[in-house]
Amino acid sequence: MLAIPLPFIAGLIFALVLHHSLKGVEAPGSRRYFVAFLILYALQGVVVGLHLGYGVKQLAPIQPITASVMPPLAFLAFRGLTDASVPRPWIHLWAPLSVALSVALLPVLVDPILLVIFLVYGFALWRLTRESDDEVMAEASLQRMRPALRAARLTAILMFFFAVSDVAVAIYAGLVGVEGVPFAVAIMNIIALAATGVYYVLPQRGIAPVSLAMPYLPEPGDEAVVARATMVLEEGGLYKNENLSLAKIARKAGIPARDLSAAINRATGLNVSQFVNNRRVEEACRLLDETRQSATVIMLDVGFSTKSNFNREFRRVTGLSPRQWRARSKDGTAPVVARS
Known part of the structure; x- marks a missing residue:
């Protein structure tokens, strides 16, 4: 043999x-x-x-x-x-x-x-x-x-x-x-x-990305760049795209990828992945509150591809697991998730 x-x-x-x-x-x-x-x-x-x-x-x-x-x-x-x-x-x-x-x-x-x-x-x-x-x-x-x-x-x-x-x-x-x-x-x-x-x-x-903790002071124009990126993410529910990339956001926003990334970092203290995931988690919270869909279906619907990443990012934003969020939302005690 x-x-x-x-x-x-x-x-x-x-x-x-x-x-x-x-x-x-x-x-x-x-x-x-x-x-x-x-x-x-x-x-x-x-x-x-x-x-x-x-x-x-x-x-x-x-x-x-x-x-x-x-x-x-x-x-x-x-x-x-x-x-x-x-x-x-x-x-x-x-x-x-x-x-x-x-x-x-x-x-x-x-x-x-x-x-x-x-x-x-x-x-x-x-x-x-x-x-x-x-x-x-x-x-x-x-x-x-x-x-x-x-x-x-x-x-x-x-x-x-x-x-x-x-x-x-x-x-x-x-x-x-x-x-x-x-x-x-x-x-x-x-x-x-x-x-x-x-x-x-x-x-x-599942090592979570380290928060940038506002390493730089925001510069003039950063807020406008973040607002433009936010608008682009909302167009057609782009943030739900599982294969969404920084380059794709930058092209649609008409902003160089490096400038877009730097502005988001400075203005929000988040990297681009966390910035987008904040919006995904916000939508996941809404669906958990307003529908009876399973967490897995919601996870896929808002743009996450793995349960580990979804759970990690959900807990980063809300401090709770999706199961805990749904349970608390029924009691009217779930915290409000602020949009990034």
Whole structure:
């Protein structure tokens, strides 16, 4: 019976985790890059597994070339979630072209070039995630901003890890011999699997966004921007759109996403996700009071997609669970929810 190579399992699991984290991403260009990246990542696991696990030596020249494509694709995919367009994406072909030329002409340079590629794009991706969630992931749905940001950071960390580990494996092979390389690669993939597992589990615990607590004083014009955003959210019940994103609100309001996010932060002390969720919770409270619909039906109707997020945001705004709100509203003791 054939054993399934560990690199293939690691690649498949990481691809599935990223896919799960990036639901709700509607940026067309970004989606293409993500699909290409996920397919290539899983394919790279197959190539590594067949090469090192089953000794298919014909794949040895292909392995570094496919590896060099992944960092640029990852960067382009996450860059596509910002409100800025990706300029001249063809520039990033330097990575696979340089590795392909090295494989053909100077194989000794393959490992150093791969190290540079992974470090360059690792730093670029990590730098991209250093801004606020709103500004970095403007094209992601509001409910997917934080998972998408965490996915970007995990990808950057894995780039650093594979850059360092590849150097370690090269040194190990030079000192001990290539016989132990499959074992070393297996250890690398176990660590990558562990990191992916930690990433996958932690967001499910429902860590609430931290309130900005009015970090900046409002500026002239902020109230007008917030009023415009509020009006846009009400048009056609836009706030109920499950896949609503900062970029979509900004486009409809005719305000740059960065300016819209900053104005809401300064004027309300909330991030954009909390600002929209306040309106959703207000509508949920009304429906709980005036209808006999279940909390799950109401949750979906007002724009939430998961019960954990709905319950967390409902409690943040009202201090109660939906069940407690409905029970208290029957007694006439439910608190009034102010509109954001």
